[in-house]
Amino acid sequence: MEEFRTGVYICMCGTNIAKIVDVEAIAEFARTIPGVALAKTYKYMCSNPGQEMIVQDIKEHRLNRVVVAACSPNMHERTFRSALRSAGLNQYLLEMANIREQCSWVHTNKTEATEKAKALVYASICRVKHHEELESVSVNMCPNVLVLGGGIAGMTAALELADAGNQVYLVEKNNYLGGNLTRIDLTAPYLYSARDLLTERITRIMEHKKIRVFFNSTLSELKGYIGNFTALIASGNGTGEKRDKTETVEVGNVIVCTGYKEFDASRIVHYGYGKLPNVITSFELEKMIREGNIRTREGKIPKYVAIIHCVGSRSQEFHPYCSRVCCMTALKYAQEVKSAIPGCYISDIYIDMHAFGKGHEDFYRRSSEAKTLFLMYEKDDRPVIHKAGTKDGCEMLIEVNEKLSGEHIEIPADLVILMVGMEAREDSHDVARLVNISQDKEGWFIESHPKLEPVATTTDGIFIAGTCVAPKDIPDTVAQARAAAARVLARISREKIEVDALFSEVNENLCSGCRLCNTLCPFSAIEFDEVKKQSHIISALCKGCGVCVAACPSAAIKGRHFTDQQVMAQLEGLLAV
Amino acid sequence: MATRVNPEFIDDLVRFGAEDVQLCYQCGDCSTVCPHADEIYKFPRKSMRLLQMGLEKKIETTLEPWLCYYCGQCSEQCPREADPGETMMSLRRWLISRYDFTGLARLFFRSRTAEITAILIIAFFTGSFLLYYGFSGGGIGIYDGEGAFLPSSFIHRFDLTVGGILLIFLLLNAARMWKFTMIDGTHVKVPWWLYITEIWQFPWHFFTQKRYAECEKKHEHPVYMPWLLHLGLMLGYVTMLVLVMVFIEALQSGPEIVWQVHIFGYLASAGLMAGTIYFIRNRLKKNYVQYKKSHGTDWVFVILLTIIVVTGIAQHILHRTGVPEWANYVYVVHLMAVVPWLLRMPFSKWSHLIYRPLAMYFSSVRREAIKRQEAVFNNYPVFVK
Numbered sequence: 001m002e003e004f005r006t007g008v009y010i011c012m013c014g015t016n017i018a019k020i021v022d023v024e025a026i027a028e029f030a031r032t033i034p035g036v037a038l039a040k041t042y043k044y045m046c047s048n049p050g051q052e053m054i055v056q057d058i059k060e061h062r063l064n065r066v067v068v069a070a071c072s073p074n075m076h077e078r079t080f081r082s083a084l085r086s087a088g089l090n091q092y093l094l095e096m097a098n099i100r101e102q103c104s105w106v107h108t109n110k111t112e113a114t115e116k117a118k119a120l121v122y123a124s125i126c127r128v129k130h131h132e133e134l135e136s137v138s139v140n141m142c143p144n145v146l147v148l149g150g151g152i153a154g155m156t157a158a159l160e161l162a163d164a165g166n167q168v169y170l171v172e173k174n175n176y177l178g179g180n181l182t183r184i185d186l187t188a189p190y191l192y193s194a195r196d197l198l199t200e201r202i203t204r205i206m207e208h209k210k211i212r213v214f215f216n217s218t219l220s221e222l223k224g225y226i227g228n229f230t231a232l233i234a235s236g237n238g239t240g241e242k243r244d245k246t247e248t249v250e251v252g253n254v255i256v257c258t259g260y261k262e263f264d265a266s267r268i269v270h271y272g273y274g275k276l277p278n279v280i281t282s283f284e285l286e287k288m289i290r291e292g293n294i295r296t297r298e299g300k301i302p303k304y305v306a307i308i309h310c311v312g313s314r315s316q317e318f319h320p321y322c323s324r325v326c327c328m329t330a331l332k333y334a335q336e337v338k339s340a341i342p343g344c345y346i347s348d349i350y351i352d353m354h355a356f357g358k359g360h361e362d363f364y365r366r367s368s369e370a371k372t373l374f375l376m377y378e379k380d381d382r383p384v385i386h387k388a389g390t391k392d393g394c395e396m397l398i399e400v401n402e403k404l405s406g407e408h409i410e411i412p413a414d415l416v417i418l419m420v421g422m423e424a425r426e427d428s429h430d431v432a433r434l435v436n437i438s439q440d441k442e443g444w445f446i447e448s449h450p451k452l453e454p455v456a457t458t459t460d461g462i463f464i465a466g467t468c469v470a471p472k473d474i475p476d477t478v479a480q481a482r483a484a485a486a487r488v489l490a491r492i493s494r495e496k497i498e499v500d501a502l503f504s505e506v507n508e509n510l511c512s513g514c515r516l517c518n519t520l521c522p523f524s525a526i527e528f529d530e531v532k533k534q535s536h537i538i539s540a541l542c543k544g545c546g547v548c549v550a551a552c553p554s555a556a557i558k559g560r561h562f563t564d565q566q567v568m569a570q571l572e573g574l575l576a577v
Numbered sequence: 578m579a580t581r582v583n584p585e586f587i588d589d590l591v592r593f594g595a596e597d598v599q600l601c602y603q604c605g606d607c608s609t610v611c612p613h614a615d616e617i618y619k620f621p622r623k624s625m626r627l628l629q630m631g632l633e634k635k636i637e638t639t640l641e642p643w644l645c646y647y648c649g650q651c652s653e654q655c656p657r658e659a660d661p662g663e664t665m666m667s668l669r670r671w672l673i674s675r676y677d678f679t680g681l682a683r684l685f686f687r688s689r690t691a692e693i694t695a696i697l698i699i700a701f702f703t704g705s706f707l708l709y710y711g712f713s714g715g716g717i718g719i720y721d722g723e724g725a726f727l728p729s730s731f732i733h734r735f736d737l738t739v740g741g742i743l744l745i746f747l748l749l750n751a752a753r754m755w756k757f758t759m760i761d762g763t764h765v766k767v768p769w770w771l772y773i774t775e776i777w778q779f780p781w782h783f784f785t786q787k788r789y790a791e792c793e794k795k796h797e798h799p800v801y802m803p804w805l806l807h808l809g810l811m812l813g814y815v816t817m818l819v820l821v822m823v824f825i826e827a828l829q830s831g832p833e834i835v836w837q838v839h840i841f842g843y844l845a846s847a848g849l850m851a852g853t854i855y856f857i858r859n860r861l862k863k864n865y866v867q868y869k870k871s872h873g874t875d876w877v878f879v880i881l882l883t884i885i886v887v888t889g890i891a892q893h894i895l896h897r898t899g900v901p902e903w904a905n906y907v908y909v910v911h912l913m914a915v916v917p918w919l920l921r922m923p924f925s926k927w928s929h930l931i932y933r934p935l936a937m938y939f940s941s942v943r944r945e946a947i948k949r950q951e952a953v954f955n956n957y958p959v960f961v962k
Contacts, residue, residue: 304584345584353602364602365657371599373584373629399579404603405626407635410579 004035004129007063008121009054011045011070013100020104022114026069029118033125037061046076051083058087065128069097069121090133092501092561097124119577126573130566134501139540141227142252143492144169148219148431151179152474153257153466153481155201160485162210166492169249170205170213171233177202177213179259180467183283185290186336187474188328189363197474220246222434225525225540226461227252227497253461253488256445257481258431260422260467263312263319270382271308271418278302278395279385279416281311282329289333294340294415296395302344302414304394305337308383309350313421315380319442323421323471327354330419331367338370347373347411349383349400357473375411376403385416422471435462436524444470455484459523460499460540463487502561503542504549506535510556517548517557586631592687593674594667594872601625601659607651612791613644617944620644621651621661624668637675638762640943642668643929643936648792648803649866663870670872673928675757676750682924689873692921696881699917707909720901721829727908729829736821739919746923747931754932758939767946775941783934786811803865806855811930813848816841832897842893849886853879874926884914 008030012018023041030039038061042050045068057063066089068080073096081091099117107113143166147158150172158168176182177198184194205211214233221232229251236244265273265281273279277297280288288294296302307330313323327350334346348367353374355364368374377383383400394412402409424443425431432439437457438446445464448456455463465480466472472480491497503525513533518526525541526548528534537548537557549559558564587598608614608622620641627636645665652662674683685692711717711726719725759767782788789804820828820842827838856879859868888911895904922928 347582347584365600368600368602368657371587373582373599374602375582375630376603397579397581402630405623405630405632407630407632408579409582409630409632411582412584 002064004065005037005061005063006035006065006067006125006128007054007057007061008036008039008067008125009045009050009069010039010041010099010121011050011068012041012043013045013071013104014043017070017100017104020107020110020113021099021117022110025114026099026117026121030121030125033122035065035129036125037063045070046079051079054080054083055087058084058089064089064093065131066094067097067121067124067128068094069099069117069124071100072096072098072102092134093128093131095124095128095131097121115577119574122577123570123573126576127566127570130563130569131561132563134560136498136501137539138496138498139225139227141492141495141497142229142250143167144249144251145488145492146171146219146222146229146231146249146251146254147257148254148435149179149257149259149466149468150174150177150213151257151259151466152181152197152201153259153468153477154179154255155198155205156478156481157255157257157465157485158211159201159204159208160482161488162208164489164492166210166489168211169231169233169251170211171217171219172213172215173218175215177205180262181474183286185286186332188325188332189357189359191332214247219431219434222254222436225538226499227491227540229254229461253463253491254435255463255465255481255484255488256431256435256437256468257464257466257484258425258428258468260471261425263420263423265311265418265420267318268311268382270384271311271416272385273418276385276387276396276416278414279418281418281420282326282333283420285333285417289336289340292340294337296414300414301341302395304345304347304412305341305415305417306347306349306396306398306411306413307333307417307419308398309348309419310379311418311420312423314351315382317380319421319423321442321471322354324354325471325473326419326421328357328360328363328473330417331363331372333417334367334372335370338372345373346370347375347398347413349375349377349398349411351377351379357475375400375409377401378403383411385413388412422467424468428468431468435459437462437464444468455480455487458543461491499540500544502544502559503539504537504544504546504557504559505539506537507556507558508532508534510554511535511552512554512556514553516551516553520547520551522547580632580635583631583633586633587628590628590667590671593670594870595628595664596870597659598625598628598664599659600657601629601655601661602657604656606654606656607661610650610654611645612648612650613646613788617947618644618940621665625659625661625664628664628668634761636668637672637757640758640762640936640940641665642672643933644788644940645669646786646789646792646804647867650792652866660870662867666867667872669929669932670874670926672754673924673926673932676754676928676932677746677924678749678753679746679924685921685924686872686874689877692874692877696877696917696921699920700913703916704909704913707912711905711909717905718902720896720904721831726901726905729826732829733825736825739916740822743919743922747928750923750928751931751935754935755939758936759943763943763946765943765946765950767942768949771942771945775938775945778938778941779934782937783930784812788937802855803867806852809848810852810856813845813852814930816845817849820845832899834897846886846890849882850890853882853886857883878926881914881918885911885918888914 010023010026012023027039027041030036044050066084077096080094084091084094097120099120103113103117145161145166145168147154147168147170150170154170155177158170162168181194181198187194214235217233217235219231220234223230231249231251232246234246262283265271271279309326309330312318330348334348338346353364355361377400381401383398386397388394388397395414396416398411398413400409428443436459440446445468447454447469448458455465457464463484465484466477511534515528517535518528523541523543525538526535529536544559546559546562549557603622603626605622608619614620618641624641642665647662647666649662652660655661670686674686715724715726717726786808789807790801824838827835859865860871863869888907892904892907892911895907
């Protein structure tokens with residue numbers, strides 16, 4: 001058996017660690033442990049000189065194990081792994097002891113903190129002895145891409161990918177392209193026509209040799225893993241197996257752009273939507289504007305028009321989030337209605353004016369210049385719409401506690417426009433299940449990191465873009481669609497893809513074929529071999545979470561890099577000091 | 578009971594000079610820079626809000642517009658260029674038209690034609706009456722004494738009559754102002770003796786215009802010129818009014834100069850001249866925020882004032898230099914401007930002479946009443962819901 005020569009490196013992290021933990025004492029302690037060749041401290045181990053020191057030591061002292069006592073491995077495990085690689089050592093022969101987040105940052109007593117740090121370092125030294133040299137696997141990357149949803153996001157992503165020469169399968173539920181944007185006339189704040197935005201794209205897609213559009217279609221099954229998916233697309237009328245025809249396509253990546261649906265305004269009783277004839281939703285007004293005919297149900301030209309913001313948004317009862325597009329759309333209506341009916345009076349009843357984007361503040365100002373009366377209400381103290389009496393001179397009266405004046409007021413209205421928010425589509429759960437991604441409690445798809453990985457998901461090869469992720473406006477949607485396409489193109493260009501070595505393996509000699517693990521796997525990475533009657537783990541899909549390892553009654557599954565031996569050694573080390 | 582919003586109200590206020598009200602988004606910068614706004618009187622922000630929403634009844638009962646002297650700092654500060662200073666000014670015009678029960682003020686503020694026509698009609702009747710009276714009883718060549726064209730005793734009676742009419746209108750309007758602000762607009766109990774303990778506020782603010790001096794931007798001017806000239810104009814005005822109403826006989830005697838009386842006349846004339854020139858110059862140059870926008874009535878005001886001052890000085894000089902015939906003609910012209918000017922007062926911006934100190938007085942009474950009630954609540958918290 002080889003001799004263990006472990007290098008222990010203790011980082012001071014400036015003063016982050018060194019202020020509370022006596023790093024020299026730890027180095028002193030580490031040197032006494034059998035198998036430790038050297039122990040060093042340094043100001044910033046993650047810095048270039050720090051890494052360089054590790055590389056030099058590995059070469060000079062023939063180290064075969066490395067322990068870095070520093071911050072969380074989430075932060076710098078990659079950094080030190082690459083240091084090991086450049087020194088010619090297998091990167092998995094590294095173990096990190098977290099003495100910052102789990103020690104110096106959470107303790108005030110120096111002596112106790114140093115003792116705890118010793119235990120953590122000792123545990124890592126014990127563990128690293130059992131580390132194995134692991135190699136990551138590589139899989140083929142099929143260049144075809146499946147795009148779900150033919151809205152502005154899906155079309156943008158499809159064109160981006162197809163223009164780069166890749167075959168794209170665009171699956172659209174309806175018999176037309178364009179999605180929700182087809183219901184909109186002009187877009188805020190520059191008043192570009194939505195039709196202009198769409199037609200150019202639709203024409204190009206329909207004529208594109210590399211794009212195949214499946215109308216009236218849905219994804220009914222997705223099997224495989226990154227680079228090697230098999231998608232079953234059901235087309236035609238009916239649902240599920242009753243579809244007219246199904247087709248199988250091979251793809252390497254999937255971009256989900258399934259979009260949103262609008263909030264059902266009749267859920268809010270205060271507004272009487274569906275009962276009062278002249279209370280309409282923003283989409284109904286869009287229809288009137290496109291027809292060039294803004295009228296009440298009775299066919300009269302409205303004199304008082306009221307716009308109510310945040311219908312279904314920003315409330316604890318319905319959706320706590322902001323739908324992001326309604327404020328600007330409401331301002332657009334204020335200007336459009338005013339220019340269509342110059343004699344009318346527009347009241348804009350809002351909670352807060354979210355004019356966050358480029359050109360939005362100017363747009364807000366222009367609505368003020370169009371003499372819009374802005375009235376503020378308190379969140380969850382909704383306005384109430386009543387039918388007006390015959391003497392009131394208007395159709396309805398909106399009662400509200402106006403926040404800026406502190407007055408309890410009623411606003412005359414002939415036409416009330418409800419700015420309905422966005423919500424996740426009712427079939428989003430099915431989509432999430434099919435492509436194996438997660439949803440938050442509102443039903444939006446979850447990105448793998450909200451800031452740094454906004455279009456990737458926890459399932460490799462599945463990307464998300466547009467309003468299926470969260471409410472957003474057109475520029476953000478298009479940006480995300482292009483970002484997702486760029487991510488896919490980067491993958492395709494490599495032809496093969498490396499998969500992390502941290503996956504689980506089934507020992508076929510021990511597996512009894514109970515299939516317990518098959519249902520538990522959150523990544524659908526375990527398939528059942530009907531011939532051998534045994535479970536098999538698809539390493540490309542496995543994230544190494546360890547659920548199956550813990551669940552297997554026969555202890556037939558081994559989590560690589562998290563073997564029983566390794567974990568037990570770490571625990572024993574932790575308790576030994 | 579909910580108050581009905583009237584979105585059409587701001588259209589009406591445009592005629593009174595408020596053009597950019599709807600630009601305001603209620604950030605409150607104006608109230609922060611205003612040296613006069615406080616916890617109880619939150620203006621201009623609150624006034625802007627009431628105006629945007631068209632709560633007429635509410636605005637009618639507010640005293641805030643009168644507490645503003647229009648230094649213009651709020652308008653300079655406003656990030657939306659909503660011009661709160663000018664809005665307060667137009668609210669004062671609107672309030673004047675509200676206090677006035679005849680509806681004439683509203684008519685004059687909204688229509689220049691109506692205002693000028695009314696002035697011309699009154700000037701014509703005044704001129705005709707004076708010429709008829711003069712030629713029927715006296716000689717155009719005699720200014721004072723026996724056979725005078727316009728004897729001072731007659732002018733005295735004439736002045737008192739005009740002044741009486743003016744006073745009746747003004748008192749009635751002031752009474753309406755009191756009812757709106759102190760009965761309808763004050764929601765706390767006002768003990769009657771507060772009206773007595775606070776009465777000093779009225780003459781104090783009338784004669785010193787102390788609050789206008791507080792508008793001063795301390796670091797920019799050693800003395801706040803707009804305040805000084807405004808005070809000069811007002812004192813000149815009041816002095817002249819007293820001279821005309823009480824000492825007209827001495828004023829008209831001569832040609833020798835009666836220094837005990839005429840010295841006041843000269844001082845008053847100087848004050849009026851300085852003030853008038855200052856206002857015309859600023860309104861033309863628009864170098865201060867408060868003079869950027871001039872309502873039509875503002876021009877009528879200064880033009881009429883100029884005519885009065887110039888003709889007044891001219892008839893005085895002509896009389897003293899031995900040209901009584903011309904002195905009489907110019908005197909008639911002078912009175913043709915003075916009478917419409919006086920009669921117009923209760924229906925014009927000029928009435929702020931009374932309303933503003935009254936508002937200071939009322940606001941002080943209201944503030945004391947509110948303080949008293951708060952003290953009661955603080956001592957007996959059980960009553961507080």
